[in-house]
Amino acid sequence: MAGKSNPVSSITSQCSSIQRSLLTLSSLTLVLFTYISFKSLHFPLHYNFEFNLINPKVVADKDLGDFSDIYHSHEVFRLNYAEMEKSFKVYIYPDGDPNTFYQTPRKLTGKYASEGFFFQNIRESQFRTEIAELAHLFFIPISCHKMRGKGTSYENMTIIVKNYVDSLILKYPYWNRTLGADHFFVTCHDVGVRATEGVPLLVKNSIRVVCSPSYDVGFIPHKDVALPQILQPFALPAGGNDIRNRTTLGFWAGHRNSKIRVVLARVWENDMELDIKNNRINRSLGPLVYQKKFYRTKFCICPGGSQVNSARITDSIHYGCVPVILSDYYDLPFNDILNWRKFSVILKENDVYQLKDILKEIPEEQFVALHKNVVKVQKHFQWNSPPTRYDAFHMVMYELWLRHLVIRY
Ligand SMILES: *[C@@H]1O[C@H](CO)[C@@H](O)[C@H](O)[C@H]1NC(C)=O
Ligand SMILES: *[C@@H]1O[C@H](CO)[C@@H](O)[C@H](O)[C@H]1NC(C)=O
Ligand SMILES: *[C@@H]1O[C@H](CO)[C@@H](O)[C@H](O)[C@H]1NC(C)=O
Ligand SMILES: *[C@@H]1O[C@H](CO)[C@@H](O)[C@H](O)[C@H]1NC(C)=O
Secondary structure, X not given: OOOOOOHXXXXXXXXXXXXXXXXXXXXXXXHHHHHHHHHHHOOOXXXXXXXXXXXOOOOOOOOOOOXXXXXXXXXXXXXXXXXXXXXXXXXXXXXXXXXXOOOOOOOOOEOOHHHHHHHHHHHHOOOEEOOHHHOOEEEOOOOHHHHHHOOOOHHHHHHHHHHHHHHHHHHOOHHHHHOOOOEEEEEOOHHHHHHHOOXXXXXXXXXXXXXXXXXXXXXXXXXXXXXXXXXXXXXXXXXXOOHHHOOEEEEEEOOOOOHHHHHHHHHHOOOOOEEEEOOOOOHHHOOOHHHHHHHHEEEEEEEOOOOOOOOHHHHHHHHOOEEEEEOOOEOOOOOOOXXXXXXXXXXXXXXXHHHHHHHHOXXXXXXXXXXXXHHHHHHHHOOOOOOOOOOHHHHHHHHHHHOOOOOOO
16 A cells, blocks of 8 residues: 555655654554544534634533533543444444344343343434444344353353354444454353453454443453443432431441452441341341441442442442442443532441541541432433433443444444
8 A cells, every 4th residue: 555645655765764763653553543533523614713812601411501511521531422422333233133142132130230221221312323334333143142041051151142242243334444443342241251251353342331440350451341230120219419317337238259259247347337137138037237337327338249349339329329449450431421429428448447547537528529410310320111321221322422433444
């Protein structure tokens, strides 16, 4: 392809040493990447320009509300979101046996409801296109959850997933254009994560939307998307404006299935101010005792679990309890949109030993601000069918929209 008109070759041919040409090449690459990342912001530059000159009248979006303090940039989010609503198109591969593994939406309840809601929502959304040429991204509708339900072994699941993906690569021209970089799949169950790990092409190149955004299972923050695990339907209504009822400083009850949980239980189990239970709450104590504790607590401790990020974070948000993230390895859902420090307390695992002092030192007015912001983010951590603006589905779509610009060959 390199001809005389090619700017790269004419510049490099003038350079006397290999080092200089490498330098030129790398600065060109840098310029190119800067350009791509600017473009990927989808921020109309002329608007940005005016933004600096005249004091802009910020256009309200009634569904977004005046919640400017919970986003990294309320304006960028609002504008880019509007652009997404207008333009974003996704092609869902129609292949696969609808009665077996791929097409059927998962049931919309239970631990992995997020997976089912996404499958259902994207089918009923405006983002779906039947015309692959118009698509920004391609959805590979794999649901390993169902295979697991049928007792398929991990080994066989991996083979099934691989055969399926291979068949799409053979049949359609889309994968080869980007080596899969504009393809994504969605799985909440860690079964799905494990099954797809047997297909290195898929894991390395495609966007993985998973409930296990842990770096130790190969999650790549800028490529992959953290899917919030949301246990819907919620057992009780959303909390909020109920600060006077929140008399317990901190609460956690659950299984000790990770190192940090073992330490948390060991250090604080018998504390008088922190309500830490080294086990699930026994149902014989009464109905919904666990959920009701979220209404009475200021700070709900969310230590990392085994693999799948726990539903405890979204439970805390739903019940109006400020989540305390106690984990070194998790990429928090919607991290590049929401400023988690405005509605949660983010700690290192090592902080577990000072947990009580850290929470007690948070001034009342700061707690009140955090609590109010928790209420503001509730709608982002909720699935609906059909989906509604700014809900969990649209937030996931927005994350995908941020990743849709890829190089095509
Ligand atoms: C795995 O696949 C093989 C070959 O199709 C089959 O014979 C075997 O029963 C399967 N095992 C499980 C646990 O699904
Ligand atoms: C995509 O590339 C693979 C590997 O080179 C090739 O086997 C396959 O036929 C290609 N797919 C299409 C649709 O051309
Ligand atoms: C506080 O708790 C009481 C007793 O459970 C309940 O009746 C009341 O509605 C709660 N207040 C708020 C604002 O939730
Ligand atoms: C729950 O409590 C009941 C009654 O106290 C007891 O018999 C049962 O073993 C407990 N269950 C668990 C899982 O601890």
